Amino acid sequence: MKKHLLALVAGLALSAASFAADEIKVVVDAAKPGPVIHRNIYGQFAEHLGTGIYEGIWVGPDSKIPNVRGWRKDVVGALKNLKVPLVRWPGGCFADEYHWREGIGPRSKRPVKVNTHWGGVPENNAVGTHEFFDLVEQLGAEAYVNGNMGTGSAQEMAEWLEYMTAEGKSTLADLRRKNGRDKPFRVHYFAVGNETWGCGGNMRPEYYADLYRQVATFLKTPENNRPLFIASGGNDQDTKWTEVLSKNVRWNFDAIAHHYYTFPSGKWEGKGPAVGFGEDQWISTLANTLNIEKTIVKNKAILDQNDPKMRLGLYMDEWGSWYDPEPGSNPGFLVQRNTLRDALLAALHFNVFHAHADRVRMSNIAQMVNVLQAMILTTKDKLILTPTYHAFEMYTPFQDATSLPVSVQNNPTYSVAAHSMPTISATAAQGKDGKLWLGLVNADATKPQELTLDLGAAVKSAKGRILTAAAMDAENSFKAPNAIKPEPFEAQAVNGKLVVKLPAKAIVVLAVER
Template structure:
């Protein structure tokens, strides 16, 4: 599963008898909306080893750590420039009572995590510990409040505990627990998946509850977070419609969740490794439904919110496979392969195309759960192909989107169904460079791309490529670098810039003048 070296790669491509000839044109003269860096947000739920072991080992652990957070994992996440972390859930949020997670850790109550594996939750990671992680990472906090089993008073008091600079009893309690200055809460979610694990509600009922709870969320001037309503999932736009019409004044966004299942069947989702090409294709096709879901929900928002005050927040997305054999089904552990890297890149390109409304997304999840960035086993750690894709796309954080046209694309087809062969996105980075991302969805067919950049003389491109021989190429603790990015470059010749894009590849390059 070794990544092809550049010289070998060039030989392999030259040996392919025919390429799909595709034209990709970037128009630098018509800059679009900024791609909010929070599109690259992360999600850490109290689920399996996603927090305990994966991130938190405690101050007394032999695994090197800072205030209980393991240094190797935190160091790797800092390299991703993680902009925002969502916590404590997810489904867990609607059974989480914040007072259980403050004060001396040895005196905190032990509960049962009824959503995820039925394991003991000792509340070692609570509000103060989470904000330690946020500050160590240099990121921002998205806190999800408990609407499902909590009360308006409990939620309001948590926000006061975190943000008050007064001498109130709650602020003084925070100080007694070791934090003098208020915590900075960038986003606050009122409940999670109210249509399901958050209460099995109808949208109109949740809208009433949302307005009820939101009324009591008060902070000092300048400390109010952006408030997020818990929206819908999949094909149904009803939640977006109801909430965009009825949510209280001051709402900043409506959430949306969508998971990619190869089979589309929750009872048998498909394997993470060892899958046939038919499931490579179905995974790509399923994940590209995100484009339609976003487009339809954005159309509803444009109708109900023409001032564009509301963001469309895709705060849970990613692949979901059958769990790894022999692991706790409630821990949602799955291997992460080249297929996941391609899925991530395809979704990034979709989010970029809707940057005006898609202002935040969270992949599920950060460590050891579902489509994770990082996998750990006690003291060991490895980076996944999805991690590498996130790192390659860093230049798109807060970049200005640019229009992209893909012409003469050859669709990738299986059994009469098809998906685009090439996905592309472009932006003007904060560094002033023009960045282009390309994804070849076909697992065996390379493409040859003529890259045109309007109003700009181009001498070539340089950046990175992520690909491998096998569709399910993945890193293991024995071979932690079996798949990783390699350098990629191409030079213009005779006024044309041609990029050779191998099968099942993700490429991110800057344009050289």
């Protein structure tokens, strides 16, 4: 009997030790604040592509749909709720066939051209420089203007900047005034070309670097309205562009743009469907998403070597999910449905960007309305907010918050078929409101997870919201616009330890009370 009791006690002790060893613990070091998470990490992107601008958000001042000078009130209101910090325009690939003079003056007299990049449809230039700045001013956002390197010139870009920013007497400043704007526009960011490795000119990085040096010489503005100048960098896992640019460009050079899209298949051809997928494509999409950290780390290492004073930013100014086009749609319009999977994909991006906020000072999801991984989908006078919209809205407390070191101990591996990834993703920050904010993602599509939060001090509780659904491809539709939306979520501490019970396939954002 004595031996039996000893064996039982030993077994219980072993089980307790095993349980403790397997405990998933999120450790936040609140005493060691890191870099500020720049609000522009939550930037948006609006391109002349499909109904991303026309019909989607611009309906014209004569439309029966309620609008302010042509911009839809409902869409602008929804975007303001996201605290949109920045909008990139007019592209994308479209930027390198856009000539700014065609988008000023009376709209009825502007030329109509063919949008050769996106669907071969007419482009009537109804939305130009003045309309764009009206939009960002309505949003209270900053302006990111993408210049035309592909079919433009140094002169064209220099004159566009003069038109937008000149304060005194000049022909271009007077032309701006004639077109209705006396005060200069505030240009916060200006890019010299887009994807110059591909649709922006199929250039080599060495050739582009020389062109950039030439063009940047002539990009001049009043000192109080000088934008940050952005060079077109690489994509996916490429590092060559970052290496060449950071070694060879010095003048009017503040950041390098990098693009990274996520395909379920990991391949350009046969990307995979936006809905109706199985768990194998759920995990392949999310696992491929996390590979963005690899390219950030590799490009940061080059920048740290060539730019040790941390002057240059790494701007991920196109990112998001990209699926096979919605059946029946114009393939050039990049129409795709938006599900819970996209919301988790967005949150995983945020957590990675926060972890590298020293260099990643801007990102722009592709795109804002009706295109690719959109915030909002519209049809006629109706709109729906997508799961991705809700992910952005839940994460607004992280804008300009101070990042905090965070680690996940005993993080289980989530595996399906050939794909594996960490189950839990976490981020933490001290918000401008003084609260400690925690963002959590459970990537596992079927299993809930229980986490213990360790802040190095006693915790009372945590309150926030959760985004989840029963189906992996749950979505909002025009018939059921609120099928998936954030719900209240709360966790209570026991003996100063906070235990968070995360459902499967969920995003949780919490304010922690200490």
